[in-house]
Amino acid sequence: MKTLRLLACLLLASLSAHAARVDTLDIASAAMQRSYRAAVVVPASYAKNKKARYPVLYLLHGAYGHFADWTSKTPDKTLLHRLADQYNLLIVTPEGETFSFYLDSPVNPASQFETYITRDVIGKIDQTYRTVARKEGRVITGLSMGGHGALYLSARHPELFAAAGSMSGALDLSITNRKLNPQEAQQRQSLFNPILGPETPAPSVYSANSVVNMADKLLANGLPLIIDCGVDDFLIDINREVHRRLVYNHTPHDYIERPGAHTWDYWQNALPYQVLFFQKVLEAGGVAVK
Secondary structure (H helix, E strand, O other), rough: HHHHHHHHHHHHHHHHHOEEEEEEEEEOOOOOOOEEEEEEOOOOEEEEEEEOOOEEEEEEEEOOOOOOOOOOOOOOHHHHHHHHHOOOOOOEEEOOOOOOOEEOOOOOOOOEEOOOOHHHHHHHHHHHOOOOOOOEEEEEEEEEEEHHHHHHHHHOOOOOOEEEEEEEOOOOOOOOOOOOOHHHHHHHHHHHHHOOOOOOOOOOHHHHHHHHOOOHHHHHHHOOOOEEEEOOOOOOHHHHHHHHHHOOOOOOEEEEEEOOEEEEEEHHHHHHHHHHHHHHHHOOOOOOOO
């Protein structure tokens, strides 16, 4: 029995020694004059393959969440470790606060997350790690608010990313096309007013910052895109609308619906498909680490 326990301990030690690690970085925001944390999942091969430069997946969290969600809330807590090791990727999960939608607020100087992600976070990661520090080596996706953020940032900064994705994306910030009762509409406005101001006098601000209205921009940028959403998700209709608009204007993209709702079980299942999609883009760009 003691021998079996010793062997089990040795096996676990061996596996942990060859598994991805998770670093936590403090990344300062010049625009917001404060620092936020980010998690960086570093594949085991990074320490050995000292001449290689690694591509980076930026993985965004959802509303009411924080940077550590992707490493702490998936049912399988080793998911990101395994994906980083399987594809030799750095996976970065930056902070987006509880309700920033990863945009630069026109009314709140303390919520400038478009600038934070595209300048401060990417700059810090490229300075700290051996990355492919150009667009061919960066891909981005996220869940819910983070799905909106990933497509939004890639649409506005195509020079930074090779591909983008969204899982269960909250792709429309406006209440105009939403079937909401007065209480739901009021609650939604209480969340969006601090970052975009009231929608009633300024609907164009909401429209301009919604991914659903960026189909032509996504077409012009020409980035590979992958979008998926569960058929039981309350956001399925807006995801179908984005898909419809991309089909209508002939924007190449992968679109997936599968059983599931707005849950971590769904996102845990969806992420490996998205990473496989990104890996093919990275291989085509000649930056994948073998």
